[in-house]
Amino acid sequence: MSEKPTNDTVDNASIDAQTEQEFLEVTETQVEVLTARIAELEAQLKDSQLRAQAEIRNIQARAEREVSNAHKFGVEKFANSLLDVVDNLERAVAAAPQDEANKNLVEGLQLTQKAFLDALKKFGVDAVDPTGQAFSAELHQAVATQPASEATPANTVVTVFQKGYTLYGRLMRPAMVVVAQ
Incomplete structure (x- = not known):
């Protein structure tokens, strides 16, 4: 075993x-x-x-x-509300009589307008004055047209009724313009 x-x-x-x-x-x-x-x-x-x-x-x-x-x-709404004031100052300067009696008044309005625009520019707001430039639907609002001529070719901004404004390159308000057709 x-x-x-x-x-x-x-x-x-x-x-x-x-x-x-x-x-x-x-x-x-x-x-x-x-x-x-x-x-x-x-x-x-x-x-x-x-x-x-x-x-x-x-x-x-x-x-x-x-x-x-x-x-x-952030200042866009505030700046947008101030554009009416700038427009009114511009209209006041344009409407003021250009005689010797109102010279100081006109000069004061111009200085106020310049100070206002400088303050807006300090915060990135720039005016857009497209007179003589090609019309762009992105930057301009056509309110009227007029016939084109040799001096103003078709699709060119002839007159600006109201300036446009940008904030750091972003359009705040388009310019109201007359366009040559």
Whole structure:
């Protein structure tokens, strides 16, 4: 009987070695699969991290742009309401008699108008006087037309009824013009 257990022991040892070898092969395969999966997940994580950082930079840039625009264009409503005052000053200067008795009055109106325009310019408001320029529907509002001549070709602004204004290049009010046809 002692021979049989020895033989069983050898067989068991052989089976154990074979099982252990199979286990090691399966484990090595699992390790390779898991290592590949870890590398894949790390790549996905790095990609996600880069995308998140790019998104954060985009959000910061957008916020800075919006703040900048708010500072630039925050005065638009206020400046727009002052344009009527500028127009009235311009009409007053044009309507005032140009004689010696009213010279000081006209000069005072002109200085007030200039100071007003300088103050608006300081905050980015610029007048648009398109006399002689080509008509542009984006910048001008045609209120009348007149026949074209040799001096004024077709589609040219002939007269300006009311100046237009821009705020940092953005149109606040189109110029009201007469266009040659």
